[in-house]
Amino acid sequence: MRCGGEPAGRAGPLDHPGADWAGLRVLVTGLGVSGFAAADALLERGAVVRGLDSGSSEALSQRCEILGVLGADLVLGDEAAAALADPAASSVLDDIDLVVTSPGWRPSSPVFVEADARGIPVWGEVELAWRMRPEGAAPWVTITGTNGKTTTVQMLHSIFTAAGLRSRAVGNVGTPIMEAVLDPEPYDVLAVELSSFQLHWQNSLSPVASVCLNVAPDHVDWHGSLEEYRAAKGRVYANTHVACVYNVEDETTRELVEDADVVEGARAVGFTLGTPAVSMVGLVEDVLADRAFVENRRTSAAELGTIADLQRGSVAPPPHVIANALAAAALARAAGVPPLAVREGLRTFTPEAHRIAEVAREGDVTWIDDSKATNPHAAAASLRAFTDVVWIAGGLLKGADVDDLVREHAARLRGVVLLGRDRERLAEALGRHAPEVPVIDVPETDTGAMTRIVEAAASLARPGDVVLLAPAAASMDMFRNYEVRGEAFADAVRAHHGH
Known part of the structure; x- marks a missing residue:
């Protein structure tokens, strides 16, 4: 697949602010938020845009109406579905010079296979945004990892803001990178969250600093193999200027740094x-300490904050949140932020909902919503934060193995409530590795299911436990997404306790 190659027949490369985009014939596959932003930016620069999307929604219709007015040629609905099924016959x-794709489209999609056969390069919207940066554009600091990306990128944005920089958290966090790149009021720095999907399609990006927080099996169906997924994560380090930040507790991230082709002088900086x-x-007792970006790092360290700065409510920050803070601090220091601003940014950071969020504390039982733990690696980090747990688990496992997760945390389980389609696989793992732990299976999937799940968890919980x-x-x-699942849980908990 020709990721990042130059379109044939251009007068010069499209990799600098003065590049001529006029007349470039581009197929944009997927007209969601990022696809729309890409098509809009291309049209503004005089490119000839063909948009392709087989979906149907009111939001899509509105975006297509705007693109049609701007002059895009749109292939939609049944016509788009037929073209996607057999692009060679459509x-x-x-006459296309370049394909620009949205993150969710798999590399094995026939339209990309056919583009490759015709010698047409395929870019992701991240690659396009990087190449469209104006003169004097803000530097990027990039973040990926199987888990913790959004929390870390938002922590980093909070630190940049505390340092007085005009910053924005963009990318996989929700805001299209293109929107920030083309903002008429320039930013000082961008905190960029990148998924493995986005990284697969980028080639030219050159950040100030970068991090892969962790690597665990995920999205193997999209990438085709764990090796391809790992390689995509490693692309975050390519062409880094100042610091490649890695997780000392995750050997794979260090190996990815060692394999990366970086700008001469870039350093490897660990967080631990x-x-x-x-x-x-890392940590010196309860202090977040920097021995990487101080003058006499062999004999001294700078204080970047304390664990207490990360606490929200009565729940102490779990280890993975502290690790995220250390990664964000390292990136900020690589970008030149002073220690006091790091501390202030971490202290004022407000985490998003459904991430180790305390919902209620009744009868010495604490109810925690971590609906964002959508894979075993994330659930393991969450379980690791507590001693006695009534665990609510289940849903779509996406082919992930749960034996190691259950084996590692069996001793802390006071009870388990299972929900969702793949709960039987969790039940089997519990039978193998935690046979003494009481399990309640909730087979219902209707709108009242979460009420029964909460009632079941309450029947298992004892004083001092965490549900x-x-x-x-x-x-x-x-549920439509993890947010709706978390909200249903919180509503059911509050109703159960009469709030």
Whole structure:
């Protein structure tokens, strides 16, 4: 697949602010938020745009209406579905110089296979946004990982803001990168969250600093293999200027740094929950300490905050949140932020909902919503934060193995409530590795199911326990997304306690 290659027949490369986009014939596959932003930017620069989307929604119709007025040629509905099924038999790629794709489209999609056969390069919207940056554009700091990306990118944005920089959290976090790149009021720096999907399609990006927080099996169906998924994550380090930040507790991230082709002089900087060695940030008792970006790092360290700065409510920050904070701090320091601003940014950071969020505390039982734990790796991090847990788990496991998860955390389980389509696989793992733990199976999938789930969890909980929604699975078998699942849980908990 020709990821990042130059379109044939151009007078010069499209990799600098003065590049001439006029007349470039581009197929944009997928007209969601990022696809629309890409098509709009291309049309503004005089490109000839063909948009392709087989979906149907009111939001899509509105976007297509705007693009049609701007002059885009749109292939939609049944015509788009036919073109996607057999692009060689359609005209969708005729006279096209470049394909720009949205993150969710798989590399194995026939339209990309056919484009490759015709010698047409395929870019992601991240690649396009990087190449469209104006003169003097804000530097990027990039973040990926199987889990923790959004929390870390938002922590980093909070730190940049505390330092007085005009910043924005963009990318996989929700705001299209193109929107920020083309903002008429320039930013000082962008905190960029990148999924493995986005990284697969980028080639030219050159950040100031970068991090892969962790790597665990996920999205193997999209990438085709765990090796391809791992390689996509490693692309975050390519062409980094100042610091490649890695997780000392995750050997794979260090290996990805070692394999990366970086700008001469870029350093490897580790983050650890242990005492930091030279060129690391880590913990010295309860202090977040920097031994990477201080003058005398062999003999001294800079204080970047304390664990208390990360606490929200009565729940102490779990280890993975502290690790995210250390990663964000390392990135900020690589970008030149002083220690006091790091501390202030972490202290004022407000986490998004459904991430280790305390919902209620009744009868010395704490109810925690971590609906964002949509895979076993994330659920393990959540379980690790508590000693005695009534665990609510289940949903769409996406082929993930749960034996290691259950084996590792069996000793902390006071009870388990199972929900969702793949709950039988969790039940089997519990039978193998935690046979003494009481399990309540809730087979219902109707709108009242969460009420029964909460009632079941309450029947298992004892004083001092934490009732933890950390499903280790996606939500779409029962809920529109993990946010709706978390809200249903919180509503059911409050109703159960009469709030």
